[in-house]
Amino acid sequence: MKIETLSTFPRMYDSVMGESIMKRAQACGALDFHAYDLRDWTHDRHRTTDDDPYGGGQGLVMKCEPIFEAYDDISASGPAPYTVFLTPCGEPFDQGMATELSSQERLLFICGHYEGIDERVYALADRCISLGDYVLTSGELASMVVIDAVVRLLDGVLGDEGSAIDESFYDGLLEYPQYTRPASYRGMEVPEVLLSGNHAKIAAWRRAQAVERTARLRPDLLKSANITEDERAFLLSLHGDTL
Structure with a gap:
């Protein structure tokens, strides 16, 4: 399986993806993981990914242009990714959903930050997921939980193939x-x-x-x-x- 993430803080994945089951999954070839930096698709010297919300209000909203451009470039190679957003508006995540996602050939997680994402970006979503009724700093944290739950279901990842059944x-x-x-x-x-x-x-x-x-x-x-x-x-x- 190929799993990719698009976010403003791609280095957040380094420790999680470089240890334990996630490291083993990549070593055995079950997982091909890549974290993209959304700032690579900005066009100003400040590499701006957010702006003030229309209508006023607190905080900043992630801009739609760099996300759409990044999606176009990322999806241009290989099969179109099954695109997942982590959002309080999403379906509650559970083991059944993890099993469904594990059957996909390619997953792309688009991670929000700040006060949210421009609503137009959700036109790219194949699925919106919520971990629960609480607020996290960023979608990177939530995506790590989903990725972990999905990857451990892939063939050959767990040392004891029966252990996933007993969990x-x-x-x-x-x-x-x-x-x-x-x-x-x-x-x-x-x-x-x-x-x-x-x-x-x-x-x-x-x-x-x-x-x-x-x-x-x-x-x-x-x-x-x-x-x-x-x-x-x-x-x-x-x-x-x-x-």
Whole structure:
């Protein structure tokens, strides 16, 4: 997959893309990443990417001309990128959306800053995404979260190909509790079933824990979670009509 970003602070990606899973994804050839500097498409000596908003108001608005020009140049080579904007007006981001994006051949993230982007630029959007109901300094930060969630789903990126399946939200549930050595610490014991070596019992315990934990901590997820009728009946016996 090819992932590109267009922003006023491309160096913000250096540390994230040069470490851990993102570094591994590039090393194994699963990811081709490039961060473009929007200022390269400006035409004044100050390399201006923003201006005062029409109608007055606080702050500055990102200009449309350099973004359109950059998009034209970036998309001229290869297949047209699937273009994503990070904005409070976007769809809430979740694991399902990450899976959808991971099937794209080429993604381009256009990142806002300041008080926002000239509304005309959204004509370029294939998708607008919001991470939540809060405000960040810039779209670069939000795009890093989305990129990370997408890239870890690409074939060959994770060392254990089954690990993505076991993670939270894969089937609409939170992940089951995890433990490692020592088996006993400060009076807290690892559940006996995990020490049994019985893989069928362990799998059943983990599934039950994931279902119960989701019902307790994120009951809103159960409406669309992939659970059986028996599991739903079990939860109703525990929580009644609150589900």
